[in-house]
Amino acid sequence: MKPKLLATVGLMALVSCVAVNKELVATGGSRADGTVDLSYEQASYETVKTDPARGLSAARDRCVAWGYKDASPFGGESRQCQVSNQYGCSQWLATIRYQCLGNMASVQAK
Template identity: 50%
Template sequence: MAQTIFRRDYCLAACATALSLALTACAVNKQLIPTGGSRADGIVRMSYEYGGFENPKVDLQQGLSSAQQRCGAWGYSGAEPFGGGTRACTSFYQGTCNAWRVTVEYQCTGTPPASR
């Protein structure tokens, strides 16, 4: 009898541990990629997406470098982050969002290109 109780308690503890590990968000590296912007306004939008069980780790320096390259191609001398990012749900199921897109805007800096 005591052996049966021990096995049941052990099984419950093992199952609870496995469940908590399964529900823990996994750290995932994400890169900001260009998703929009305006050459005339000197704005570059960079985004990344992640799922409900992901804990995104974003290299903001990589995003800034990509935005600076885009601004440079437009004739500006640099870029800087423009405020905070925005998060929007991209996949909604049974009342719960299970995927998001985060977008960060960058303002191109320096002398704007001449109007054409």
């Protein structure tokens, strides 16, 4: 292997091992359905770490503002390719959906 190619492959391997902290941001949801979607973007070479407690807190804040009592993650995440090239997807949008808890109508009636 040529030294330049070897260095490039080594650098790519090193970059792919580094975890990147990402903030979950609100990207959707439905007050009527009691759902909140929080997302982050991920490049194909990134290993992403999110803070589940901060995500739950953000979802809970949105649910409470809508009149619900709490929130809970559905579990798992969905991923959609945002940018693709000849090698596959190079940029993903990962979304975690949360369910608002507590009957909104009973909270508003009180």
